[in-house]
Amino acid sequence: MDTSNAPYMILNGKVVPFAEARIHCLAPAVTYGANVFEGLRAYWNADDGQLYVFRVEEHLDRLFYSAKVMRIEHPWTREDFRNGLLELLRVNEVKESVHMRIHLYVDEDGFMTATSPGGMFISCVFRPTSKIAMQGCRAQVSSWTRISDNASPPRVKSAANYFNGRLASLQAKSDGYDTAILLSETGRVTEGPGACLFIVRDGRIVTPDVSNDILESITRATLIEGAKEWLGLDVEQRPIARTELYAADEVFFCGTGQEVLPVVEVDRFPVGTGTVGPITAELQRRYFGVARGTDTAHPDWRTPVYV
Ligand code: PMP
Known part of the structure; x- marks a missing residue:
């Protein structure tokens, strides 16, 4: 696929360089799949000189629904995710089509039934429409x-x-x-x-x-x-x-x-x-x-x- 990662990501609410966006290998997100996510796209409109993220609110509704069913406890609000998405696109100075992911998961270490602490990251990948x-x-x-x-x-x-x-x-x-x-x-x-x-x-x-x-x-x-x-x-x-x-x-x-x-x-x-x-x-x-x-x-x- 013709994709490349943007230089920055968001990890637990903070902008970090791509290489520093890491979580512990014993996090229940890794060991038990305690990890829900959304994939979103943003499209560059050259006439408007504007980048548009498509259907953010519907993606956030689904993210919160998924986290509820998986009983993931976390401190972040819709505004935190919405602002994080926009901040990440701005800090990466995106002016082309990208695919973004928001992950919300159980962090640090813990058993299968751990529901906290919550962790989150947002990523941004340059991804044109496939041929x-x-x-x-x-x-x-x-x-x-x-x-x-x-x-x-x-x-x-x-x-x-x-x-x-x-x-x-x-x-x-x-x-x-x-x-x-x-x-x-x-x-x-x-x-x-x-x-x-x-x-x-x-x-x-x-x-x-x-x-x-x-x-x-x-x-x-x-x-x-x-x-x-x-x-x-x-x-x-x-x-x-x-x-x-x-x-x-x-x-x-x-x-x-x-x-x-x-x-x-x-x-x-x-x-x-x-x-x-x-x-x-x-x-x-x-x-x-x-x-x-x-x-x-x-x-x-x-x-x-x-x-
Ligand atoms: N089904 C599955 C299994 C998916 O992973 C996706 C991608 N999110 C879809 C359907 C399409 O969902 P959406 O249009 O919300 O991206």
């Missing part, structure tokens, strides 16, 4: 099952959940695919290792409803609202069977990191014509417009960094 976002990716339906709500809830964005997606990704790559689609314990389509999934059939857009062992994705919510607003289409939220992937005219992933990523092949079956479909392409174009602020609708979704 594959334009040409589309090839996905494999994984033989690994998606973790379920009553075991390791995917709705909680915990680092530990990524073990499941990692297994599926590694298998997909070693089998010659770009990425994976995971099925639930009941065999329904869930999501990819780091992105939610939509299909288009006969002009209807469909995505698994949130009781199908998925992360409640902010990009998914953006596209559900966007499909109505931009294309006049209601998105159907319902369980999706595996073979609907093979019947679909279009398939795409969505997520903060992957943005809107077309899927042109599933299990070596071409999706539709085997090229990026028109609904996917239009949603992608409109998504970039609203995230970058070249489309001025939804100003509440963009937090400007420079004053």
